[in-house]
Amino acid sequence: MATIIDGKVAAQSVIETVTRAAAALESGVGVKPGLAVVIVGNDPASHAYVNSKSKMAKQCGFNSVQHSLPEETTQEELEKLVSELNADPAIHGILVQLPLPKHLKSEPVIQSIAPEKDVDGLNVVNAGKLATGDLASGLISCTPAGALILINKIHGADLSGLNAVVIGRSNLFGKPMAMLLLSSNATVTMAHSRSKDLPGICRQADILVAAVGRPHMVRAGWVKPGATVVDVGINRVPAPEKGEGKTKITGDVAYEECAAVAGAITPVPGGVGPMTIAMLMANTVVAACRTFGRPIPKF
Numbered sequence: 001m002a003t004i005i006d007g008k009v010a011a012q013s014v015i016e017t018v019t020r021a022a023a024a025l026e027s028g029v030g031v032k033p034g035l036a037v038v039i040v041g042n043d044p045a046s047h048a049y050v051n052s053k054s055k056m057a058k059q060c061g062f063n064s065v066q067h068s069l070p071e072e073t074t075q076e077e078l079e080k081l082v083s084e085l086n087a088d089p090a091i092h093g094i095l096v097q098l099p100l101p102k103h104l105k106s107e108p109v110i111q112s113i114a115p116e117k118d119v120d121g122l123n124v125v126n127a128g129k130l131a132t133g134d135l136a137s138g139l140i141s142c143t144p145a146g147a148l149i150l151i152n153k154i155h156g157a158d159l160s161g162l163n164a165v166v167i168g169r170s171n172l173f174g175k176p177m178a179m180l181l182l183s184s185n186a187t188v189t190m191a192h193s194r195s196k197d198l199p200g201i202c203r204q205a206d207i208l209v210a211a212v213g214r215p216h217m218v219r220a221g222w223v224k225p226g227a228t229v230v231d232v233g234i235n236r237v238p239a240p241e242k243g244e245g246k247t248k249i250t251g252d253v254a255y256e257e258c259a260a261v262a263g264a265i266t267p268v269p270g271g272v273g274p275m276t277i278a279m280l281m282a283n284t285v286v287a288a289c290r291t292f293g294r295p296i297p298k299f
Contacts, residue, residue: 002229003264005150011274014149014299015060018281021297022061025288033288034063034091035119035281038081041071041101050097053277060281063090071101078104079112086114092291093119093284116290119283121145121176130179139283144177146275147230148184149299151207154228154264159186163204167191167218167252168211173232177209198222210252220257229258229265232272 022033035057039050050066057064067081078096085094094117100106110118115125121141129138155162164186168174174190181188191201193212202208202222210218211232223229233252242248251268259265266272282299289296 002259002262003154004259005153005228005230005264005266005271007146007150007266007271007274010149010153011146011278014146014275014278014282015056017297017299018278018285019060021285021289025285025292025294026061028294029292031090031288031292032061032063033093033285034065034088035093035095035284036065036067036085036088036091037095037097038067038069038078038085039097040069040073040078040104043099046097046099053095053280056277056281057284060285062281062284065091073101073104075104075108078109082109082112086112086117091117092288093117093280095120095280115139116287119280119287121283122172127171127176130176130183133183135183139287140180140279141172141176142279142283143173143232143272143276144180145282146279147177147209147232147272148180149275149279150230150266150272151181151228152184155207157184159184159207162186162206163189164207164209165189165191165202165205166209166211167198167202168209168213168232170211173211177211177232181207181209212252214252215250216252216254218253218258220254220261223258223261225261226263227261229253229262230272231255231266231268233268234273 026032037050054064054066085091094113110122115123121139126138164181166178169192178188178190199222203224207228209230215235215237231251231253235250236247237250239246239248249269
């Protein structure tokens with residue numbers, strides 16, 4: 001049976017490091033790391049995410065600011081708020097919760113966030129730094145950064161000689177994940193829905209990362225015996241066993257059958273998910289430390 005990679009334990013370790021760094025910053029320069037979270041509209045799932053982020057920020061000792069804007073907010077009003085937060089010296093990290101209501105364009109908003117405050121790591125400046133191997137001065141997208149920490153728990157920081165396959169090529173996860181694995185010396189294949197013989201490609205992987213948004217797509221026959229499987233999928237599926245109309249969260253990997261083949265595997269929930277919020281806190285404290293020339297914590 002595979003080793004289960006516990007994201008909750010790893011996330012707690014990151015949060016402890018963040019909390020220590022925030023306390024050191026406050027005692028050193030008298031400033032708390034500032035995180036501003038912006039949410040537009042009333043999507044219940046988005047509000048639940050934002051509330052958990054704001055709660056965690058307070059727990060870490062941050063100055064946590066939440067801007068809840070009405071559904072009818074205009075593009076101009078949203079971009080004006082981002083511009084004000086860019087100029088606010090008490091704010092070191094800005095997060096605009098996605099998805100935005102349909103009448104708003106998210107890309108101009110994301111690109112208007114100052115790169116040094118872009119704690120989601122989605123600005124093209126931060127994406128470009130990652131693509132060119134500059135991990136020291138940019139901010140890295142939270143979910144891939146968290147997934148890499150989980151991979152490092154199994155394989156160490158140097159992935160030389162290992163084949164990694166990332167299924168999915170999104171700007172949010174697939175591309176930055178591939179760049180992080182490359183920077184750790186893995187040999188990386190990016191696979192996706194148009195790849196020929198996807199199961200065959202996956203069977204070559206020592207590290208298999210699934211981020212496609214299709215429940216249980218990765219089957220046991222796709223997994224090389226002893227491989228590390230990282231499941232980034234969060235899919236809500238019917239759960240009749242819990243009662244009529246009930247649902248549950250499941251990943252992109254058929255967990256039970258793949259766990260019988262893999263050497264190590266992340267569960268869903270409880271794997272990569274907890275790392276995402278932890279790395280958002282990590283990026284915020286890194287951004288604050290850079291602002292004041294303080295030592296950057298290691299995670």
